[in-house]
Amino acid sequence: MCGIAGIFHCGTIKPVDPQRVERMCDALVHRGPDGAGVWTAPGVGLGHRRLSIIDVEGSPQPMHSTDGRAVIVFNGEIYNFRELRRELEGEGARFHTDGDTEVILAAWQRWGPDCLQRLNGMFAFALYDRTERTLFLARDRFGVKPLFMAHLSDGSVAFASELKGLLAHPLLRREADPLAVEDYLTWGYVPDHRSILKGVEKLPAGHFRVLKHDTPPAAPRRWWEISFADRRKGSERDLEAELLHHLREAVTSRMVADVPLGAFLSGGVDSSSVVALMSEASRDPVRTCSIGFDVASLDETSYASQVAELFGTDHEARQVSADQFDSIDSLAAMFDEPFADASALPTWRVCQLARESVTVALSGDGADEAMAGYRRQVFFAHEERVRRLLPESFRRNVLGPLGRIYPKADWAPRPLRAKSTLLALAENGAKGYARGLSVVPPELRELLYSSAMRRKIGDYRAEDPLVEAMMKAPARSGLDRAQYADLTFWLPGDILTKVDRTSMAVSLEAREPLLDHRLVEFAATLPERMRVRGTQGKYLLKHAMRRYLPDDILYRPKQGFVTPIADWLRGPLAQQARGIAGSAALARTGWFDTVRISHMADAHISGRADNSRILWQLLMLDRTLAKLGISA
Template sequence: MCGITGIFDTQRKREIDRAVLHRMNESQFHRGPDEGGLHVEAGLGLGHRRLSIIDLSTGQQPLYNEDQSVCVVFNGEIYNYQELIPELQALGHVFHTRSDTEVIVHAWESWGEDCVKRFRGMFAFALWDRNRETLFLARDRLGVKPLFYALLLDGTLLFGSELKSLLAHGGLSRDIDPLAVEEYFALGYVAEPRCIFRQAKKLSPASTLLIRRGQPIGEPKAYWDVRFSLDSKISQEDACQQLTERLGESIRLRMMSEVPLGAFLSGGVDSSAVVAIMAGLSADPVNTCSIAFADPAFNESEFAKMVADRYRTNHHTDLVESDDFDLIDTLAWLYDEPYADSSAIPTYRVCQLARQHVTVALSGDGGDESFGGYRRYSMHLMEEKMRAFLPHNVRQPLFGTLAKLYPKADWAPRIFRAKTTFEGIARNSVEAYLHAMSVIRDPLRTNMYSKSFKAALGGYRAIDVFDRHAKNANTDDPLALVQYLDLHTYLIGDINTKVDRASMAHSLEVREPLMDHPLVEWLATLPSSLKIRNRESKFLLKKAMEPLLPNDVLYRPKMGFSVPLARWFRGPLRERAHGTLLSERVLDSGWFEPDYIRQLLQQHESGARDHSTPIWTLLMFDAFCRQVVEGGSVTSPGIAA
């Protein structure tokens, strides 16, 4: 696991300032503290920070082919590289290292742009082919590893694993994109390929970008997508057996390491399944790490201990106090873009704990998306039955009116909180799912925005992100549709972003066996009835794991990995929220309606409404502006103050 960065003159061969490239590279020192390397030639500079995992002695980067005409910097792991080496040797390639990085160089020479289709793993890399005057950027199928890039006005292309490396160049404008702000306040993150700054972009997952010097830069090219065919006729018994075998293969591949290795163990089904299978593949006890919360409403540590005791792991637990919110500014700096998932706090802490014992940790991330684990999936299926029962011209006015009349009862038991359900039923399937997913829903978002910000949006709404992906889903199955949407949005923009930045902050490599793309493809062929049955989520995974895990772990209510925001903003964070959100910096920024911000705070503190998530989202936006935007001002060009 590493950090990569670079500068490419797309038009000519102007000299690259080595000091600038070094500064960009060192901005990502945390991603690879073991070694740093630069390659500089006319019109090109590549930088790499290394976290040594495989081939400790000879895996340094940048890495070259035999005549040094091809050079690569790479972040990630190619898990099937040992299978590819003999095939490439048979084609005449000579290997000088035992690293997966060298496979990329020779695969490019033999297979060109299609080389990425042969790789099984998590990766982002930049490859320079001097003979073709070509720079090739690529990102893995499920967006586990990030890659930012920006084309400056003078034709200079910048790229890096984190946005901070582009900012370290000094030439990137920090002009905020209003459309990215709308996406952030709807989703809690800025969705690929957009970036918070107008001039920069993220390379989308499963995409490549080929840039030839002297030619216009085209659009990224997609090389993979998951197809929910749901056409497998496999029996439940055979599906359980195949799933266990496929999980075993995926986990075995990710256990290759020349440094200490372990796993996160939350006590949930996904991480527990990973640990159980790891234990069966390892001659030594597995190292496991978990977080315990002081607040019992958020604490799953007893279930993690059940699994740890059963498999006699070397288990380490760290206690996160209920008021562990001093990370706000640290997280804002770490994520570079505004990022509103408050579970970034415990994720940061569990990575911090894990790094004290291991350099590589396996996680259970990706299981909810592929196995059908989120509670919102069952709610969506219930709403879909109602939407199918009533035509839109009846449903929209009926449930739209009910939603307006029904009080917002955040204080009431869940069964009586019908307003959100009515709002969802009044919408179409995609709009309803965005409504369920949004951190700040319409119309609250609309009320919160200033007139000048609305004008700058020009009618743009975050639903465009979901609509764009829904057009490519090619499925009428309601569960498959929302799984597809999550695999292209939430998994990448929220989960993978959270884990990458939190782990890399501590120089920890996290591997993702449940995001193995052959596994994801296979699961997409299974009928939805094997994923959710009688409102039981992750049906197939739980059935397959019954011989390996206690029922108390498999069939208890899902808790999630969260923090007590509502209590924070009525207690220890009350003054901070007031001082920040009612400051001149925020109220006079031009983004928001001041009276509505005051109303949010008042309603939350009185207990009339739970606005903890909107308040947190606003706090993190302000922290981003102070930490990342120059001058500490939240005023954006194009937004009237």
């Protein structure tokens, strides 16, 4: 795992200052503390920070092809590089290293952009072709590895693994994009189609981009997309056997490393399944780690210990205080862009624990998106059946008004929290799912913004790109479209961003075997009854893993990492909650109705309402703006 950065001049060939590229790479030292390199030529500069995983002593970067035609900087892992190497050697290629970077170079020279279809892995790389004088930028199918790009005033394009790499370039403007603020308030993160800074882009997952010296920058091109358009036929037994085959292949392929390797173990279905299959494939005990909390309702370590004992893993658990609020500034610096998923705090802690003994850790991320494991997906599948039964006019004219007057009852038992369900049913399926997925609904955002901010945002609504993606998805059902949205929108923007930044902050490589594209492509073809059965999601996965895991692991209610932000904002962070409206960073922007925010903070602190999620979002936005020195 590594950090990459570079500069490319479009429309001209200007010299690139190697020290400028070096400074961009130095900002990414946490991603690659084991080595560094910079290469420049007229109009281009490539830089690299290395975390050694494969071929520890070899494979320095930037790496040149054998014939000197191509140069590459690469962040990630190619899990099938040995198979590709044998194929390429059979066609005459010669290799001087034992790693995967040189295989990408040879694959590019043999197949061009089509080489991406042959790569099984997580990656973001930049490859300069000295003959064609073009820069080829590519990102993996799901966006496991990030790649930021910025168009600068001198006509160049700069790129880096994280925004902080671009921030090291003196020509980068630090002007906030109001539409990104609308996106952030809606989702709790800035999705991949936007950046908090104007002029900065993220290369979308499953896309590549070709830059040339003599033409303006070309738009990114999609090279892969998940499809739910087909359905696999076969008995449940046959489908289960095929699923297990893909699971085993995904896990074992990600166990290749020349450094210590382990796994995160929460005691949930996904991480427990990964550990079970690792134990099956390993002659030595698997190293596992888990984090617990000193609040019993948040602690899952007993389940993790149960799984560790079942498979005889070399397990380490550590209990941390739920009061981690003193890490807010570190978190803001880690993510660069505002990021309000509070589970980032415990994720960071478990990465710190893992890094004490391993350099690579396998996680269970991706199964919920790929196999319908989220409660919202199951609910949505049932809502879609209701939509088909009820006339649109009744849903719009009766359920909509009823939902608007129904009280918001977060404190009530789940069956009585009907407000969001009624409002969702009044919409079409895509709009209803977007509403359910959002953190702050459009009505509340409208109230929070100042009149000046509302003018800046105009007609744009953050839900629009998600709704459009769902409507155009290669899918056959509402459940398909919900999973497509989670895989292409939520997963890269929230889950994978969280895991990448928190793991890389401690120089740990995290691998996601349940996002093996062959596994996910298979899961997307499963009949709905193999994904959702009654109120249970991930039906086939759970059924397949019954040979390894007990039912109290497979079928217990989903919990996940929970952080008690509501209590923090009434207790140790109460003063900060009261001060959000008047904070210097937010006040300078003029984006918000500060009086309304003050009332929301008072209502939360007094216990009259639970406004913790929006207050946490505003607090993280404030800290990020202050860290970056962003202007409105």
